[in-house]
Amino acid sequence: MSTITENVLEAKRRIAAAAAAAGRDGAQVRLLAATKMNGPEAIREAIAAGVDICAENRVQEFLEKSAVNAYAGCDVQFIGHLQKNKVKSLVGAVSLIHSVDSEGLMREIDRRARDRGIVQAVLLEVNIGGEDSKSGAAPEELDALLACAGLYPHIQVRGLMAIPPIVSEKGGNLKHFRRMFELFVDIREKKYDNVSMDELSMGMSTDYEDAVRCGATIVRLGTALFGPRHYD
Numbered sequence: 001m002s003t004i005t006e007n008v009l010e011a012k013r014r015i016a017a018a019a020a021a022a023g024r025d026g027a028q029v030r031l032l033a034a035t036k037m038n039g040p041e042a043i044r045e046a047i048a049a050g051v052d053i054c055a056e057n058r059v060q061e062f063l064e065k066s067a068v069n070a071y072a073g074c075d076v077q078f079i080g081h082l083q084k085n086k087v088k089s090l091v092g093a094v095s096l097i098h099s100v101d102s103e104g105l106m107r108e109i110d111r112r113a114r115d116r117g118i119v120q121a122v123l124l125e126v127n128i129g130g131e132d133s134k135s136g137a138a139p140e141e142l143d144a145l146l147a148c149a150g151l152y153p154h155i156q157v158r159g160l161m162a163i164p165p166i167v168s169e170k171g172g173n174l175k176h177f178r179r180m181f182e183l184f185v186d187i188r189e190k191k192y193d194n195v196s197m198d199e200l201s202m203g204m205s206t207d208y209e210d211a212v213r214c215g216a217t218i219v220r221l222g223t224a225l226f227g228p229r230h231y232d
């Protein structure tokens with residue numbers, strides 16, 4: 001069995017165990033492979049091994065790999081910071097855009113989705129650690145952003161996404177995951193137009209079990225599936 005296959009199976013086992021320990025149904029948590037910097041062959045192996053979703057964080061990489069059918073048979077989503085001039089290439093080509101954090105981006109996605117006659121599902125990205133270096137809306141800005149979703153009938157806000165700070169200690173992001181779950185539940189109870197809180201995208205290679213315990217419905221793993229990325 002290849003390393004990638006083993007890693008996928010191990011991640012699925014851990015997700016199921018963390019869900020069970022928290023009294024959740026493991027089937028409610030989807031495993032997203034963050035495929036950046038990995039080629040079509042690695043991606044195909046991960047799909048064959050049973051990842052639920054593949055996702056890129058750069059539009060260019062997504063287009064290149066799509067052109068060679070790297071994601072065949074798998075749901076494909078987008079998790080990276082998104083510039084308005086790249087929206088057109090993504091709308092309708094991915095099932096979910098995780099990284100919407102401004103009304104301007106909502107408006108542009110809505111416009112491109114309307115041109116294509118579709119409704120594009122999106123998540124709102126929350127800068128839960130309040131880091132200057134990160135994109136995402138501040139928790140205090142969410143209410144205004146959700147309230148304007150009703151103006152854009154060609155998008156649907158399906159939930160929230162977060163990339164919490166990089167921490168070294170175990171459990172270091174539990175407070176952020178718990179806060180995300182609270183926001184998720186609060187918003188679900190408020191009922192905004194065009195908004196349904198179905199998906200909570202959080203947890204990466206080093207902390208996904210904590211995220212599952214705190215209510216994640218999508219965990220995004222790169223390194224844990226494919227090994228370390230080599231930036232050079």
Ligand SMILES: *Cc1c(COP(=O)(O)O)cnc(C)c1O
Nearest residue numbers: 034057079204205220221222223
């Ligand atoms: C790369 C990436 C991940 C996965 O990171 P790992 O630490 O390698 O698991 C998750 N989310 C986003 C948005 C990413 O860009």
